Amino acid sequence: GQQVMQIPQYQHVQEGEDFTTYCNSSTTLSNIQWYKQRPGGHPVFLIQLVKSGEVKKQKRLTFQFGEAKKNSSLHITATQTTDVGTYFCAGGNAGGTSYGKLTFGQGTILTVHP
Amino acid sequence: DAGVIQSPRHEVTEMGQEVTLRCKPISGHDYLFWYRQTMMRGLELLIYFNNNVPIDDSGMPEDRFSAKMPNASFSTLKIQPSEPRDSAVYFCASSLGRTTDTQYFGPGTRLTVL
Numbered sequence: 001g002q003q004v005m006q007i008p009q010y011q012h013v014q015e016g017e018d019f020t021t022y023c024n025s026s027t028t029l030s031n032i033q034w035y036k037q038r039p040g041g042h043p044v045f046l047i048q049l050v051k052s053g054e055v056k057k058q059k060r061l062t063f064q065f066g067e068a069k070k071n072s073s074l075h076i077t078a079t080q081t082t083d084v085g086t087y088f089c090a091g092g093n094a095g096g097t098s099y100g101k102l103t104f105g106q107g108t109i110l111t112v113h114p
Numbered sequence: 115d116a117g118v119i120q121s122p123r124h125e126v127t128e129m130g131q132e133v134t135l136r137c138k139p140i141s142g143h144d145y146l147f148w149y150r151q152t153m154m155r156g157l158e159l160l161i162y163f164n165n166n167v168p169i170d171d172s173g174m175p176e177d178r179f180s181a182k183m184p185n186a187s188f189s190t191l192k193i194q195p196s197e198p199r200d201s202a203v204y205f206c207a208s209s210l211g212r213t214t215d216t217q218y219f220g221p222g223t224r225l226t227v228l
Contacts, residue, residue: 031214042205042219043157088157092214101170102214104149106156 002027004091006105014113019076021108023089030092032065032072033102037086046074079112086110118220120206126226132194135223137206138187147217148181148191149205157205163189196227 003026013019023032031050035043047056049065049072056063062075072091076083086107093101119138127133139146147162161171166183174181178197183189193200203224207217 033214033216042222043207043217044219045216048216090217101162102159102217104157104159 002091002093002101002103004089004103004105006089006108008108009106010109010111012111012113013079015081016078019079019083019110021074021087021089021110023072023074023091023105025070025091025103027070027093029069032069032092033090034063034072034074035088035090035104037088037107039085041085043088076110079110081112081114084110084112118206118208118218120204120220120223122223123221124224124226126228127196128228129197130195131227132192133196133200133225133227135191135204135206135225137189137191137220139189139206139208140218141187143208143210143218145209145211145215145217146183146189147207147209148189149207149219150202151205151222152202160191193225196225198227201225201227 005024007022031048033048034046036046037043047063052069053067054065060077064073072089086109088107089105090102121136144165148160149157150160151157158173160173161181162169163183179193181191203222205219205222207219209215209217
């Protein structure tokens with residue numbers, strides 16, 4: 001079945017440094033979503049990318065979807081302590097028996113030191 | 115809207131006991147998902163429903179787990195008998211349409227099996 005791998009598993013940064021997490025799928029995706037989970041909380045939707053090569057920005061966050069629709073990245077510029085949490089990517093199956101199913105990556109746990 | 119509602123928020127039980135987790139999805143959402151989250155295995159999809167019908171239960175770990183959705187506003191996940199390795203946070207999520215639409219997560223139930 002489809003696998004979505006996310007790296008790194010952990011990232012520790014000083015406040016003000018940049019942060020990037022990468023998501024790779026074993027199969028072509030129909031779309032990719034990104035979620036953020038604060039410590040002790042639940043995953044909250046951030047954004048969805050659908051088109052090949054798509055780039056979207058939310059303030060200090062930049063999301064990219066690869067040309068082949070098999071990888072994605074989330075980049076945070078000048079991290080703040082409020083960025084602390086786990087960032088998940090979730091890929092939608094483009095075909096096969098699991099068509100339409102959303103598969104979550106393992107997540108990247110971000111720690112920001114003030 | 116109140117969002118996805120889960121109960122109980124915390125459950126502590128002894129090995130061998132039956133555990134029932136409850137979920138009320140957002141009104142009007144056609145899809146309901148049950149996830150399990152642990153440090154070791156991350157966020158795992160257990161089962162999902164479309165219009166109250168189970169579509170994919172391939173993530174259900176074993177026969178001790180069962181899920182039902184008797185109507186559009188209520189779902190249960192039951193573990194019988196429970197084991198210590200079932201300890202995890204169980205999330206319910208719902209989405210408006212296709213499985214690749216935004217998923218809205220509930221606050222989760224933290225289950226501890228002693």
